[in-house]
Amino acid sequence: MLQRRCAFLLLPGFGLGSLAGATEALAAVNALLEGEQYESCLLGLERSVTSACGVSLQCQLAGELSEQRFDVLFVVAEALLPEPEAPQLALLNWLRGCARQGLVLGGIGSGAAWLAEAGLLNGYRATLSWPHIPLLAQRHPEVLFSQHLFELDRERLSCAAHSASQDLLIHWLGQRHGERLAQELAASLGLERLRGRDEHQRQPLAGRLGLSGSAGTSAKLAEALALMEANLGEPLSTEEISGLVGVSRRQLERLFKQHLDAVPARWYLSLRLERARRMLRQTSQSVLQIGLSCGFASASHFSNAYKACFGCTPRDERSRHGAQWRAGRPDKEGTHD
Structure with a gap:
């Protein structure tokens, strides 16, 4: 039996719900896999770490496990990095050491802020809880921050708080074991639908x-x-x-x-582009028809705006989902209401 170890580094004031969403997904996937199992391990800077709601969890000391190999290490946090002092600097160095060992690194809640501070997200797409994004984007312009629910960019994973951690883990496991398993895992967790990476966080x-x-x-x-x-x-x-x-x-x-x-114009543009993306995935209208119906004066204007927002052209988006249309299974991702 192949054992995969997933470590969760809990920082003081971490979100208990965020941790639960991720570990629940790992526990549930074990019932769906044959020959491979996932184990969760809790790490901390102290042996007892208190969550934002006052619940304390017992952890293994991160420093004692610096030589131990994990498949992935998640930093689970709610608060941003304070002015670095000795313990924080030691943690950042430890994270850099984990990266040198080739670990997949993830951030849950505001965990990506710690990875960014350690210089481990330069050139990567990443996200974290929406209130912290503007400050982090200003502090680390070399990181491609988004307001998506989660991001999977090569060996870097990140998500917002609460249920977004479960979405992230389901998609990561789907990448490793196939889309069918991701759908089965979502169903086993009682989810009505599997939320996509590019769904935006919603402010209250x-x-x-x-x-x-x-x-x-x-x-x-x-x-x-x-x-x-x-x-x-x-x-x-x-x-x-x-x-x-x-x-x-x-x-x-x-x-x-x-x-x-x-700014109003940017918000307005994002609404139009999100509508265009839904239409590309859920209708058979041509790319030009969709662009015009979403307020773009030309195909080139539509294509350039779409690529700047989503990283691919409308035609790339359409071809990516073409197989589902040919099979009579249009993408059923919901809107972002």
Whole structure:
């Protein structure tokens, strides 16, 4: 029986739900595999590590296992890296040593921040819990941060907190053992559908609609978002949107920056591109038809914008899912509502 070891390095204040999602997937896959099993191992800087909700777990000391081989090591954290002191610097050096040994490295919650600080994500796509992304992107411009639920880029894995860890593990196991196993694993875990890598994290509704501010502020931002979603095929300008909701362009930009950490035009473009991606996967319309229906004036404009956002052209996206269409099984990924 081939034994695969997956280590989870727990940092103080880690998310218990994030850890549970990942370890549950590993435990469930063992019932589906023959000849190979996965074992979870908890590591810590201390023998007892307390989670964000106050539950403490017993761990093996990471430093004592520096020579031990794992298939993958995940850093599980919620908080960002503080101003580095001796313990943090020692941890970063230990992570670099794990990378030199050839381990697959992952970050759960804000775990990718620690990998980035150690210089182990340069040139990789990565993600972490959405509130931390702007700061990390500014601090580490060499890392390709996204707001996706999870990222799998060669030997680097990362995801947001909570249930995103389960999504990440299912897809990673699917890469290793086949898509059919990933679907079976999702079903065994009681998931209605398997969420894709490129689904975006959703901010809490209060954050998305500005509900933490005044009622007037919330209403204006909600109106602007509704206008965008209702006019994907014939996009409105930022000036038109601000005029329709009764604020200045500058006020509208401040609302988007404050509550969505985005500029209106970029947010609007992402909505149109997400709609285009769903249509490429779920309809038989031509690439040009889809581009025009999503507000792009030409095929080249559509192709360039799509590749800049998703890393592939619309035609690449369509061919990637063509086999499913020919088999009469269109992609059933849901929307990001």
